[in-house]
Amino acid sequence: MFPKLDPLLHSELRLAVMSILVGVDEADFTYLKKQTGATSGNLSVQIDKLLAAGYITVEKGFKGKMPRTTCKITTAGQEAFEGYVKALKEYIS
C-alpha cells in the first residue's frame, strides 16, 4: 500500500538541493547554500551523499582565484526524484 520512500531523498536538505537542481542546468555550492539556508558543513555532507548515490555530479574549479563547486543533476537523479514524488503522493493524497 505505502511505497518505500528513497531515504536519500527523504531528507529536508537533500530534497531541497535536488528540487533546485531539477529546475536548473547547474548550481554552485554558494548558490545552493543561499537558497537552502543550510550551513556549509551540512550542505557539504549532503552533496557528498547525493554524489555517492550518483544523483548529481560535482565539478571543482575556480571562479577567478576562488574555489568553486558546481553541481548538476544526473539522469539517475532525475528519475529518483520523479519516483520519490510519485511515491510521496501515495502518502499525501
Next chain:
Amino acid sequence: MFPKLDPLLHSELRLAVMSILVGVDEADFTYLKKQTGATSGNLSVQIDKLLAAGYITVEKGFKGKMPRTTCKITTAGQEAFEGYVKALKEYIS
C-alpha cells in the same frame, strides 16, 4: 524559499500512520500495523511520538479479552498534516 518540514511528520512510518488516520474515524494498532507493514516495536514508538505531539489520541481497551489500542487523529494533527503537505509541495512542484 523552502519552508521547514515538520520533523514529526517527515518520517516514513509516522507519515503513513497519519495518512491513514486522516481518512478514517479511528484505527487500531493491529490495523495500522497491517496497513503500514511496520514492526510492532517501531509502530509503538512512533505512535507514542504522535501522541506526545498531540497529533493523535490513543485509547486502550479490550476487544473481548484481547487488548486493543485505538488511535484517532486530533484537530491539531489534521492541521499539522495539511501544513506538512502544503510545505512539501514547495519542494516537489
Next chain:
DNA sequence: TAATGTAGTTTATATTATAAACTTGTTTAT
C-alpha cells in the same frame, strides 16, 4: 499443561542529520 499466538512495550543499536571546529586560501585595512 505445554506450545503457540496476539498485542503490544522497552531497550539496544545502527543510521542520520546537523553544527562546531578546522583548513586553505583571498581580500582588505594598517
Next chain:
DNA sequence: ATAAACAAGTTTATAATATAAACTACATTA
C-alpha cells in the same frame, strides 16, 4: 608587509532518529 576579516569549503563530533531485537503479559489451541 602583515594582521584581521572574509570566502569556500571539509572534517569531525554530537545529538537526534529510526528500527529491530528482545521482552512482557495474557489468550488460545493441541
